Amino acid sequence: MAVAVSRRKVQSLPSILTALTIHLAIVAGEYFKPFNVTYDHRALIIGGKRRILISAGIHYPRATPEMWPTLISRSKEGGADVIETYTFWNGHEPVRGQYNFEGRYDIVKFAKLVGSHGLYLFLRIGPYACAEWNFGGFPVWLRDIPGIEFRTDNAPFKEEMERYVKKIVDLMIAESLFSWQGGPIILLQIENEYGNIESSFGPKGKTYMKWAAEMAVGLGAGVPWVMCKQVDAPEYIIDTCNAYYCDGFTPNSVKKPKIWTENWDGWFANWGERIPHRPSEDIAFAIARFFQRGGSLQNYYMYFGGTNFGRTAGGPTQITSYDYDAPLDEYGLLRQPKWGHLKDLHAAIKLCEPALVAADSPQYIKLGPKQEAHVYHGTSHNNGQYLSLNESICAAFIANIDEHESAVVKFYGQEYTLPPWSVSILPDCRNTAFNTAKVGAQTSIKTVGSDSVSVGSNSLFPQLMIKSKLESISQSWMTLKEPLGVWGDKNLTSKGIPEHLNVTKDQSDYLWYLTRIYISDDDISFWEENDVSPTIDIDSMRDFVRIFVNGQLAGSAKGKWIKVVQPVKLVQGYNDILLLSETVGLQNYGAFLEKDGAGFKGQMKITGCRNGDINLTTSLWTYQVGLKGEFLKVYDVNSTESAGWTELPNDAIPSLFSWYKTKFDAPDGTDPVALDFSSMGKGQAWVNGHHIGRYWTLVAPNNGCGTTCDYRGAYHSDKCRTNCGGITQAWYHIPRSWLKTSDNVLVIFEETDRTPFEISISTRSTETICAQVSEKHYPPLHMWSHSELDGKLSLTDKTPEMHLQCDEGHTISSIEFASYGNPNGSCQKFSQGKCHAANSLSVVSQACKGRNSCTIGISNGVFGDPCRHVVKSLAVQAKCSPPPDLRTSASS
Numbered sequence: 001m002a003v004a005v006s007r008r009k010v011q012s013l014p015s016i017l018t019a020l021t022i023h024l025a026i027v028a029g030e031y032f033k034p035f036n037v038t039y040d041h042r043a044l045i046i047g048g049k050r051r052i053l054i055s056a057g058i059h060y061p062r063a064t065p066e067m068w069p070t071l072i073s074r075s076k077e078g079g080a081d082v083i084e085t086y087t088f089w090n091g092h093e094p095v096r097g098q099y100n101f102e103g104r105y106d107i108v109k110f111a112k113l114v115g116s117h118g119l120y121l122f123l124r125i126g127p128y129a130c131a132e133w134n135f136g137g138f139p140v141w142l143r144d145i146p147g148i149e150f151r152t153d154n155a156p157f158k159e160e161m162e163r164y165v166k167k168i169v170d171l172m173i174a175e176s177l178f179s180w181q182g183g184p185i186i187l188l189q190i191e192n193e194y195g196n197i198e199s200s201f202g203p204k205g206k207t208y209m210k211w212a213a214e215m216a217v218g219l220g221a222g223v224p225w226v227m228c229k230q231v232d233a234p235e236y237i238i239d240t241c242n243a244y245y246c247d248g249f250t251p252n253s254v255k256k257p258k259i260w261t262e263n264w265d266g267w268f269a270n271w272g273e274r275i276p277h278r279p280s281e282d283i284a285f286a287i288a289r290f291f292q293r294g295g296s297l298q299n300y301y302m303y304f305g306g307t308n309f310g311r312t313a314g315g316p317t318q319i320t321s322y323d324y325d326a327p328l329d330e331y332g333l334l335r336q337p338k339w340g341h342l343k344d345l346h347a348a349i350k351l352c353e354p355a356l357v358a359a360d361s362p363q364y365i366k367l368g369p370k371q372e373a374h375v376y377h378g379t380s381h382n383n384g385q386y387l388s389l390n391e392s393i394c395a396a397f398i399a400n401i402d403e404h405e406s407a408v409v410k411f412y413g414q415e416y417t418l419p420p421w422s423v424s425i426l427p428d429c430r431n432t433a434f435n436t437a438k439v440g441a442q443t444s445i446k447t448v449g450s451d452s453v454s455v456g457s458n459s460l461f462p463q464l465m466i467k468s469k470l471e472s473i474s475q476s477w478m479t480l481k482e483p484l485g486v487w488g489d490k491n492l493t494s495k496g497i498p499e500h501l502n503v504t505k506d507q508s509d510y511l512w513y514l515t516r517i518y519i520s521d522d523d524i525s526f527w528e529e530n531d532v533s534p535t536i537d538i539d540s541m542r543d544f545v546r547i548f549v550n551g552q553l554a555g556s557a558k559g560k561w562i563k564v565v566q567p568v569k570l571v572q573g574y575n576d577i578l579l580l581s582e583t584v585g586l587q588n589y590g591a592f593l594e595k596d597g598a599g600f601k602g603q604m605k606i607t608g609c610r611n612g613d614i615n616l617t618t619s620l621w622t623y624q625v626g627l628k629g630e631f632l633k634v635y636d637v638n639s640t641e642s643a644g645w646t647e648l649p650n651d652a653i654p655s656l657f658s659w660y661k662t663k664f665d666a667p668d669g670t671d672p673v674a675l676d677f678s679s680m681g682k683g684q685a686w687v688n689g690h691h692i693g694r695y696w697t698l699v700a701p702n703n704g705c706g707t708t709c710d711y712r713g714a715y716h717s718d719k720c721r722t723n724c725g726g727i728t729q730a731w732y733h734i735p736r737s738w739l740k741t742s743d744n745v746l747v748i749f750e751e752t753d754r755t756p757f758e759i760s761i762s763t764r765s766t767e768t769i770c771a772q773v774s775e776k777h778y779p780p781l782h783m784w785s786h787s788e789l790d791g792k793l794s795l796t797d798k799t800p801e802m803h804l805q806c807d808e809g810h811t812i813s814s815i816e817f818a819s820y821g822n823p824n825g826s827c828q829k830f831s832q833g834k835c836h837a838a839n840s841l842s843v844v845s846q847a848c849k850g851r852n853s854c855t856i857g858i859s860n861g862v863f864g865d866p867c868r869h870v871v872k873s874l875a876v877q878a879k880c881s882p883p884p885d886l887r888t889s890a891s892s
Helices: 013-028 068-077 107-116 140-144 155-174 203-217 280-292 338-358 500-504 521-530 628-632 840-848 884-891
Strands: 004-006 037-039 044-046 049-051 053-058 082-086 120-126 185-190 225-228 238-243 258-264 295-304 363-368 371-378 390-400 407-411 414-418 422-426 443-446 478-481 492-495 510-519 535-549 552-567 573-582 599-607 620-625 658-664 673-676 682-687 690-696 731-734 744-750 760-763 766-774 784-786 793-795 801-805 811-821 853-857 873-881
Touching: 044 185, 049 338, 053 068, 068 107, 068 295, 082 107, 082 295, 107 120, 107 155, 120 155, 140 500, 155 185, 155 203, 185 203, 203 225, 225 258, 258 280, 280 295, 280 338, 280 390, 280 422, 338 371, 338 390, 338 422, 338 784, 363 407, 371 407, 390 407, 390 414, 414 422, 500 510, 500 599, 500 620, 573 599, 690 731, 766 801, 801 873, 811 840, 840 853, 840 873
Parallel strands: 053 082, 053 295, 082 120, 120 185, 185 225, 225 238, 238 258, 258 295
Antiparallel strands: 004 853, 037 044, 044 049, 363 371, 371 390, 390 422, 407 414, 443 766, 478 658, 492 620, 510 573, 510 620, 535 552, 535 573, 535 599, 658 744, 673 731, 673 760, 682 690, 682 744, 766 873, 784 793, 801 853, 811 873
16 A cells, blocks of 8 residues: 555645634524434434434633634544533623623534534533532522522522523524524533432422423423433433443433433542543443443543633632543643544444444344444334345444453454453444554653643553753742731621631632630740640631731641641730631532532630630631732733832742732744743732633642553543652643733732742643554554445455644654564654564655654555564654744744
8 A cells, every 4th residue: 555645734725714614604603404303212313313423522611712613623523523511600690690601601602613613512501510610510699599409499599590591592592503493502401410419308309300301391492401310310301321431321211312421531630639541442442332232422521621710620629720631632632542542433433323323222142251242233223214124234343341351252254353341343244443452543742741641551651751941931020919817998897707608709719817816824824834835726627728826827727628726826915816718619519519618617716725715716707808919900911010019039038928920922833832830839820811720739649650551441530540749730721812922911829938930831732743553453444435325334445554643733853763563662662673674764754754644554565574474563753843933933
C-alpha cells in the first residue's frame, strides 16, 4: 500500500468559510428538516428510524463561547452524534426572577451551534445537576424561601422548580430548538440521580418523583424525557444508567431502550488529592460491552470537562480544573490515545448500526468459560415494518471478560484471539474491525501543566515534557493590603454565631466573625502554674477556618464538619477573637442540601480557664461579609488606583491577606494558555476582570500511585492515580478570548505569606507524539464501506495504518525515532530490535515532516521486508512544533 498523506492549514479559506456557514446557520435557525423522536424497546426512533447513538458531554459554562465551536467539531470528528449538557439554574437565575442567558450561560447559542454542526442535543434540565458544581446547580437564594425543602413533595420547592424548568422548555420552543421544529434537541432529562436519595424522604420522595415526571411531560416539549438512576420511573419516562459499566443495566420496562446517560471516563479531584485516570482500553471495553448487550445510546461524562471558572466548583474543596481525564482535555486539546482509540471504536460501532437496529435482540453464543458472542442479524423488524431476510446484515461482538488471560475462540468457523478484558467488533460477522485492548492511536505528550496523561496497559506513564525553567510572568507588581476583620460600615452585630450562608448568601467565600473576651489575672496565673494553654474548641466546622487572637494568626483548620481544637495565647484584659470562615465550593450531592449550610455548627468555647469554660456560642459577635478588595472590585480593569495600590519591592517581606496586580503580554500564537501558581498558597485570581477561579497549592499524599496502569479488571476511581507527592493543581487555564496582545491585567488575592514573583505563564500544546502499530492490527476503519444497493459491508484494503497528528497549527518538525521490524520499549523509551528496516526513518520523515498530520501504511510494501516470517510493527516518535515565526518570537 502506498504512503498516504493529509495536510491541514491554519486559518485556511475553507475554515473561514466553515465558520461563516456556521454563523449563517445560527442566524437562520435551520439545522434539520423537522422530525419526531419516539422510542421502542430497542432504541430511540429519530425521523422514523432506530438509531444507535454516541453522545459527548460538554458543559457550556465550563468553556467560553469562543471555545464552543472547536469543542463541538472535535466531538463530531471523534464520532459523536449527540452533544449532552446539563443546565445550571444558579448560573441562569442568580437572583430570583432575574435571568442570565449571556456569555458562558448563552445556552441558546450553544444549542444552535450544536445544531449547526449537524449534531443532536441531549438537554438535561434537572434542575438539580450535581456535576461537581456549586450547590449542585441550585441557586443559594432558594434556601431562603419560607418552608422550603429541596427535592421532595414540598409545595414551595415544586413551585420554584416548575417555574425554572418551564422557563427553559419555553425558551427552547421559542427558539425553535426541538426536533419537531427542525432543531437539534432530541432528548430531555428531569431530576438527576434522584433514585440514590429518594428513600431519604420516605413516601414524599416517591410522590415528588411522580410529580416531577408528570410536570415535565406536561410542558409540551414534544421529545422523550429520561430519569437517570431511577428504577421506579413512570412508564412514560425512560429510566437510564450512570456508572463506569452499564452493560448489565436493564430498564424497568420492556418498552424502553437501554440508555447510558453517564459513562464516567475519569473522575474529579479535590485539593490535596491524587489525579484519577481511566485507561483507554477499559472505557472502550465498557462501551463495546454496552452495545454488545443491547445498548442504544451512550453518553460520555465527560467528553470535555473544562474549567470551573469563578466560584462554580462544587464541593467541598473540588479543584478548579474539571479535566476529568476526558477525550478532550481541560484546554480542548485531544487527549491521546483516548480520543483516537474511542474514535475508532465509534467508527466500528457505526459500521454495525444497520444490523444493530434491525434486530430486536441479539443471538447469544457462549464460546468459553468467560468468553461469549452476541450476534445481530437483519431478520427482525424495525418500527413494526418487517425486513426481508438478508443474512448479509450481520454484526457480532465477541468478548473475553477474563481479567488475566487471553483466549482463542472459534466463531462461525474461524478462530479469533482475544486479549484479556476485551471485546472484538465484527461488523460483517467475519472480519475484526476493532478490539478494545489493541490501541493503535498515537500517544500525545503535552508541554507544561500536563497532569492528566492517558496511559496504556502495563506501560510506564509517559514522562511529562515540562519545561525545566519558565520565566516569571512579571517582576513588576503592585500590592494592596487586605484588612483583617471588620472593615466596612455594613457589618452586623448579634448574639450568637449565625450560619455562614444565611449571612453571605454565597456572594463571597469569606465571612469574618469578631468577638471580645476578658481574661483575668487568675486565669493567667492558673495557666502558668499548671503549664497549660487555653484552647478554642469548635464542635463542627467546614470548609476552612483561620483563627486570629489579638491580630495574630493562631492557627487554621480544613475539613468537612470536623471538630477544631486550637491552642491560643491570651493576655490579661480584653482579647479580640477573630474567626474567618471560608467556603471552598458548596455541597453538590446528597439529600437535604438546603440543611447542609457552611461555617460552624454546635458549641464554641474557650477551654481551660480557672472558673470553667467561656461559652462563645452565646457571645456578642460582629460579622462582616467578604473582603474589602472584593467590595471595591479591585480586580476590575476599570478600578482606579485610589484603592491604595503601591509598588511591591522585590525583597518585600511576605504578609497574610494581600492583593497583587501586574500587567503582562499574552504568549504568541493561538495555543491555550495557563498560569503556574505552584509558588503561591491559597486564594483567587482574575485576568482582565474575568474570575479564573480559586487556587490552592495543597500537595497530594506520597502513596497510592503506580508506575504502571493495568487496564484489566473493573475500574474504580482510586485505580491508576498519578501525581503522588505533587501539588494537586498547579496550572490554571486562561481562555484565549479573555486575553489581549499586551497590557493584560492579572489580579490575585493571596491568603498566605507568599509573593507572586515566581508565577509563570505558558502555552499548552502537544510536543511529542508516539505510536506503535503492528501489521496484524485491524484495518483502518475508513476502508470499510456499505453498499448502497443491499447494505452489504466490504473491506477494500486490510493494510493497517499509523496516523500521526499534531495540534491544530503545529507541524511535525522532526522524527526522533522510527523502526519497522520488532522495536522494543514504549513511548519515549523506544529502541531498535534485531529486526529493523534501514529505510524506516527516511520513509516516515518523507511522509510526515513539515505536515500537521500523516498516515503511513504498515506493510512490507512500504518499507520492504527486513526479516521474513516475523510479525513486524512500526514504532515512531516525532516532535511537534508551532509555526517557525512563533518559535522565533518565543526564543527572542
